[in-house]
Amino acid sequence: GAVVSQHPSRVICKSGTSVKIECRSLDFQATTMFWYRQFPKQSLMLMATSNEGSKATYEQGVEKDKFLINHASLTLSTLTVTSAHPEDSSFYICSATPWGRGDEETQYFGPGTRLLVL
């Protein structure tokens, strides 16, 4: 199998607070993980590529100081939304690509985290 989990599944926070979202590959190791965000009725937008043991690569227009990404191990990446504001409310989705299993062409996605900033 290839299961990716995210925690929490949904979070409500006050404006100005920081929120951490975890992404774990449960049954495989992933050298590369990705973070996306999705607004209602829109497609997924890639935010950044996270590589284990190195700095994340952010897409153009994504503020790296606002969306902190840490990929501390081969099974865990975290996204921290710092000083969240209502416009950061969105559906955040992570994905991971397996390493050494023969299905490196596949991205496995987590179930998503719905963030609501009041």
Place this chain on the structure above:
Amino acid sequence: DAKTTQPNSMESNEEEPVHLPCNHSTISGTDYIHWYRQLPSQGPEYVIHGLTSNVNNRMASLAIAEDRKSSTLILHRATLRDAAVYYCILRAVPYNQGGKLIFGQGTELSVKP
């Protein structure tokens, strides 16, 4: 990576085959054709991918035109659970070399009982 064009929406009847088209006229020789789908309020799910030859797996079939400028995802027998947004994406570079998936708008498939 080259761009793809898909119809915004399609309708299907339950238990009938569905053919989802994708145009990619500027595809390069190293672009793999990937299909993912996203059910409502869930993360996307891998469906199938291919390079030049047609591909089959337990979920679907991928038919690739001889000139590779288009492809078709085939669901052999649609079920209500197949109602989702289907994304056709091209990717040339392996993920461990900086490759990534760039999602377009996809095709929203509805399945009628």
